[in-house]
Amino acid sequence: MNAPASAPSRRPPPAVLDELDRRIINALQGGFPISDEPYREIAAQLGTTEADLLARLQRLLDQRVLTRFGPMFQIERLGGRFVLAALAVPEERFDEVAAAVNALPEVAHNYRREHHLNMWFVLATETPDGIAAATARIEAATGLPVFAFPKLREFFVDMRLKA
């Protein structure tokens, strides 16, 4: 249900959402029940039916209004590692370098940003030593030095956004 890996820059336009879609998105960013019929519980709270909630969730995922619906794992508590990293890519090589970086399965997100360091990506690996290997492969593939910014301290993380 995640987005395909290889397609270049995609920015979906703002979606057309009705009032119930918005309430569903806002409600489901909270804790989803671990119970036998969790969708029925949420649907009742929102004043709709389980079937309608499930159909709307499927549509919101299909339209990529939601990128995911499910457990959000804290990978560092599962032994893995996330590291933010950046490259200063010469403009004329940008597409080629983006393709080389995106080709690595360890690259979970990659954004172009307006700065001398113009490519920012997140390396995500199942073990801590996977990061160094991925960094070395990117440097070998691109000939560019990788600036790695591992987190020293997490003050706050919550991607909830009001619909």
Place this chain on the structure above:
Amino acid sequence: MSSVPPPDDFERRLIIATQAGLPLVPRPYDALAEQLGVDAERVKAQLAAMLQGGRIRRIGAVPNHYALGYTANGMSVWDVDDARIGELGEAVGRFDFVTHCYERPRALPDWPYNLFAMVHGHDRNTVLAHVEEIATLLGAACRARDVLFSSAILKKTGLRIGGDG
């Protein structure tokens, strides 16, 4: 963090079964249990334990911020006095427009910034106004700053455990 044990076999199979999403069926935990060959109580107990221990942050929806109209995404970065970054990082993380806030290492001389705060807004001016609120909070403890707007998503897949499992 390096001492964290890897997930055991059942936990790993549960992660692989749910990382693409929870089944959209009336009894999703029963569906997972059937897929994994265990009973639903075990699936629910394991998920509850992972939530309790922080190995799952929460179960829920991840919105695409562009689709919700949050088209401006600025990574604000700050060179903050090391003696005060703990207290100030916590305070910056409490702004409701900040979705992530971390202390990260500087990379001198290229990169003097040690505090990163991601700010989402419906347009750039909104983001810049929020960045000014952060600047006001940091005051004299901040020596330099920048904000890096994203101009394209090049890839967005999230972590995938277990190859194509």
